[in-house]
Amino acid sequence: MSAEPLVPETRVLAVASHVVYGYVGNKMATLVMQSLGCDVSPLNTVHFSNHAGYRQLKGTRATADEITALYEGLCQSHLTDFDVMLSGYTPSAAAVEAVGAIGRDLQRKTEKKPGSFFWVLDPVMGDLGRLYVNDDVVPAYKKTIRHADLILPNQFEAEVLSGIKITSLSTLAEAITAIHATYNVPHVIITSVQLSKLPESPSVAAAPSPNNLTVIGSTTKSDGSPRLFRVDVPAIDCFFSGTGDMFAALTVARLREAVFAAGPELRTTKSWVSPDDVKPADLPLAQSTVKVLASMHSVLEKTMEARNAELLATAGQVDEQLGAEKQKQEHLRHTKAAEVRLVRNVQYLRNPVVEFKVQEWRTEDLPAQLR
């Protein structure tokens, strides 16, 4: 039996939502990281029957005190030997602060060993121009992300955190620069940039095609300035829940792998910030992102196939319903069909089969109308 292509041994504290059915939050992230060989400790912030995409769910939310108590339980039995914390959906401002306190405590426990603990924070607040958390969660995140090593906002969350409306490629770069500067976060990836919705110029090679999805990332240099890179991937024309969680979980595993591959010096450097002479496209964060997106692309392609087959097989099931009820049943059927097919496609996580390209991204290379 050949050895599995696993990443270096990594113990992860994963703080996010749990759903009984389907793949979002910790349900997604845990399996993704386990499949790559990580030992995952999932601390669940909510216990729901299913994800919110169904527009109805049942279950309970953990209070800030319950989250804190679980962590105290780990501390009292010396079970906090984590290499990485991945924090995602957290249901209230108080809970965000409780998770922040956990992150800082883990940092304190490891402060004498730079690089031995790394915190990836997904500031889950909203999407597509809309907050889906209470307003007071925003300032709680703004306080918390100052302590994170890598944050993974989507385009809307990047706007909320930077205060900059992203309407062009240059405002996107400004937003990342502002996030680095304001929060002192060394690594940022903006997932799901819909550049196709930004003003376009058909004549420019670097202009995104409407069928592409662009991911922009950056690791600061020692002077705090960004090192920007971009990866374009073909978009798949369907909304899948949990893709942000898949991205985050794959990034935990692949970034640590890339940092280990860069040699012992980087992984004993605080926050794994590469020396200034490392070019944007050569950053571990950039190398990791390419692999992450390759895995995601294959899994989502397989999901799309399975979704279409399921929709075909279940077509007509709700024909007898009328009006609003029929619409609701159709929505449920489509949402279920679009659950990410992870379990039987983990080989694409371990061995990405497509190759995307990462490039340094310099706004000054673009014509004025695209900046």
Next chain:
Amino acid sequence: MSAEPLVPETRVLAVASHVVYGYVGNKMATLVMQSLGCDVSPLNTVHFSNHAGYRQLKGTRATADEITALYEGLCQSHLTDFDVMLSGYTPSAAAVEAVGAIGRDLQRKTEKKPGSFFWVLDPVMGDLGRLYVNDDVVPAYKKTIRHADLILPNQFEAEVLSGIKITSLSTLAEAITAIHATYNVPHVIITSVQLSKLPESPSVAAAPSPNNLTVIGSTTKSDGSPRLFRVDVPAIDCFFSGTGDMFAALTVARLREAVFAAGPELRTTKSWVSPDDVKPADLPLAQSTVKVLASMHSVLEKTMEARNAELLATAGQVDEQLGAEKQKQEHLRHTKAAEVRLVRNVQYLRNPVVEFKVQEWRTEDLPAQLR
């Protein structure tokens, strides 16, 4: 890339405990079944920091109402297309009844398609002569297991359910016969039989060696009589938490695989009960048990190696403590070191590398003193 050796596609509702750190309950069962290709929906009955073997933990228990609400959440969005339910640790009598109601509802939903739904119930009540649940959980289980297709009691739980004290091989057979008859459960496996603690006879070939662990199982014939088989495996001299959950989860995947391998007739038969002419050792349950134990043996051997290495590496860490505190710290250190090493050993789940033998088990073949 070669295809993964996965079992037939299987959707499992897994009702058991969740721990942040370590591998017991659903934390163990989910990963085990996912590794073999099952789509698992974990409904968590408790949310604890760690397992009880540490002798201290923090967290919360789900109430019966919360368990029921999660299931209602699944029902309202049509997310109950489960092939198997695996139910394990449930924290109260009311919660056992709530889980029982879920099992019966899933049975009702599938009653027109015999064999399309199968319920594996692990009646978690205690071990080694001691109940670790409230007394009222026992009658709740006695009511519930009448509806299950396969139950997996350990030796103590088999005594509680049968009312027969297991002091010999023949009382063991009596207990299984009584469980079949009293509860009308078609499949039973008694895990962790410590036959070495039963009266021995050194001269009999079939007598267990003290270094063996014996698993006894049975599928009824059409007249309700048992078809008994046994598998002996070398014991590993260490207590690991979660092995019962690993056994149950592997059994879900391997039993369904064996039933599918037996042809389309068996899997459309209620409770997958093989025709009377199938010999005990040829039962899907027997074939599955052999594979399950082979996987477990390898994972636990790897765990033992890792445990010993960890104990060596951390030796002396608690030397400065005194008396009771030192004892406590040593217990925590040993318990953590014995966490099952699952993530990086899943290849042994997929491709068992050792082979154990299953044999028909006939008490009448044994000399009187062993019966």
